[in-house]
Amino acid sequence: MTTSQILIVGVAAVGVFAVLGAFVIAFKRGSDPSSDWRQDIDRATAKADRSELNEPVSVMAGAGAAELPIEGVVAESAPDPEVVEPAAVHAVEVLKVEELSPEEAGVNRRAFLTRALGATFGAFLALNGVAYLGFLWPRLSGGFGSAIDVGAIADLRNQIIQPDGSIIPAFVPEARAYIVPFANADISGSQFSEALVVGELTALWQRCVHLGCRVPWCASSQGFECPCHGSKYNSVGEYQAGPAPRNLDRFEVELQGDRMIVKTANIIQTPRAPVFTVEYPLGPSCISLSAAPEV
Numbered sequence: 633m634t635t636s637q638i639l640i641v642g643v644a645a646v647g648v649f650a651v652l653g654a655f656v657i658a659f660k661r662g663s664d665p666s667s668d669w670r671q672d673i674d675r676a677t678a679k680a681d682r683s684e685l686n687e688p689v690s691v692m693a694g695a696g697a698a699e700l701p702i703e704g705v706v707a708e709s710a711p712d713p714e715v716v717e718p719a720a721v722h723a724v725e726v727l728k729v730e731e732l733s734p735e736e737a738g739v740n741r742r743a744f745l746t747r748a749l750g751a752t753f754g755a756f757l758a759l760n761g762v763a764y765l766g767f768l769w770p771r772l773s774g775g776f777g778s779a780i781d782v783g784a785i786a787d788l789r790n791q792i793i794q795p796d797g798s799i800i801p802a803f804v805p806e807a808r809a810y811i812v813p814f815a816n817a818d819i820s821g822s823q824f825s826e827a828l829v830v831g832e833l834t835a836l837w838q839r840c841v842h843l844g845c846r847v848p849w850c851a852s853s854q855g856f857e858c859p860c861h862g863s864k865y866n867s868v869g870e871y872q873a874g875p876a877p878r879n880l881d882r883f884e885v886e887l888q889g890d891r892m893i894v895k896t897a898n899i900i901q902t903p904r905a906p907v908f909t910v911e912y913p914l915g916p917s918c919i920s921l922s923a924a925p926e927v
């Protein structure tokens with residue numbers, strides 16, 4: 633798995649966990665009766681309302697009950713004039729207190745939605761922060777976008793230049809670059825500069841400048857030929873045919889000891905070359921003309 637794939641998976645996982653965590657926290661806080669002062673106030677209000685409906689009930693018995701009608705009072709028995717009871721009033725206050733659940737109080741939904749909205753927004757910001765960090769990560773970790781050591785000059789030249797004189801570019805996935813030969817004597821009069829050539833090697837971005845396909849090497853023609861729409865470039869990336877608007881893009885390079893460093897943050901674009909540095913094609917093309925519309 634490449635670094636970028638790991639980053640994508642990591643960002644997605646962090647995002648999912650952030651959103652889930654936010655909702656869990658919001659739900660738990662929203663369902664905690666002691667966590668919301670507004671919920672307490674609303675509950676007290678609801679309780680008071682219920683209390684009004686369940687007014688304290690007084691039960692009176694004995695003489696004088698009829699003379700003392702009290703709303704909400706229920707006589708246990710009719711006063712008997714034959715029975716002499718002490719003139720006493722027994723008042724029993726029955727206060728019915730019913731604990732309301734948060735759902736019954738009708739306040740949790742609002743509190744929950746408020747917190748869920750806030751938590752989601754927070755998770756969104758956190759996710760964007762992580763994604764931004766992931767975007768910068770290659771530059772921080774030495775991947776594409778940084779200066780990349782692609783190997784020793786001698787080793788690269790031995791790998792690239794074949795015994796019969798043909799070439800097979802060295803592809804460096806980390807730099808997304810092809811390393812190809814470029815003679816120092818050809819710098820003058822070309823679109824290349826000293827900043828683009830080191831140890832008679834140069835670095836080309838793998839990306840087709842038409843629509844971005846990776847351009848493969850064609851060993852038979854000794855050039856780069858894009859299978860997507862047929863753009864063709866010679867071995868140093870100079871435009872030859874197809875819809876591509878310019879040469880393959882190049883990277884600045886430098887020499888550190890005997891090693892070639894490709895600065896993938898410094899991408900150099902050049903227009904179609906008026907004169908070509910190397911000859912192309914040197915053999916059959918790898919893509920058919922029907923698949924390669926000429927412009």
Ligand code: FES
Nearest residue numbers: 840842843858861
């Ligand atoms: S992407 Fe290469 S020719 Fe279109």
